[in-house]
Amino acid sequence: MKEPDASANPPVDGTELIRFEQVTKRFGANTILDRLDFSVNSGKHVTLIGPSGSGKTTILRLLMTLLKPDEGTITVAGEKLFPAPEKQIREVRKGIGMVFQQFNLFPNMSVLRNITEAPVTVLGLSKDEAEARARELLEMVGLADKCDARPTQLSGGQQQRVAIARALAMRPQVLLLDEVTSALDPELVAGVLDVLRDIARSTDITMLCVTHEMNFARDISDQVLMFDSGRVIESGSPEKMFNDPENDRTREFLSAVL
């Protein structure tokens, strides 16, 4: 497999890339994130675990600017994402890519065009540059022969691999993964997770991942954060979190899901 250049300007490993400070998010009367503090260092692969409804996806949606916090500060690569002027939010947001549970590909465009569209229209790459990059990424996700196919001609696992290539085509500093295998038939899950394992191993990209695939989390994570009641209640290496968690809630959660 070709070594991909996932990020145009990967920041120096170990510096802080994402910071949530006292972030509160409410939906109506429900406080989902409650003065949440956490940070993610560049180049690290961090997995968020916790009970259903604990706010994991909400964190990723805040980073994608699909939601706004009610209170608190979110910083990415030293620049404020919230609160910040719209122009700054748009700029900071360019450094963040996301792969969702649903693949959300454009059905009437070829696989290649799905990947080149945003780099051309948002980043201003030439068509040739964008296509060369898209072909490299399709090779990386094992779909070099599918450039001209339509998404509907692909399996769910293949579509999700196109969605991963599409996110990487924007050369994000951070890749957000939100339960990317949940919508797949079981036999297609391993192929997608293998692609993500390769990306985690062979690139400098920072990953923030929400998954119910605990073996995958164990394999790729540098750090695991356990969420409950709107806060991080425990964090540590996967070895520590999966083998010897300190918090009772973490223990209960992991014994239910493992």
Ligand SMILES: Nc1ncnc2c1ncn2[C@@H]1O[C@H](COP(=O)(O)OP(=O)(O)OP(=O)(O)O)[C@@H](O)[C@H]1O
């Ligand atoms: N747009 C919204 N409007 C109202 N409530 C919402 C909205 N989005 C999320 N919620 C609620 O916020 C809570 C947290 O949702 P979120 O999807 O972040 O949890 P999660 O930890 O990712 O859960 P799961 O593991 O089940 O995906 C849930 O109770 C959910 O119903």
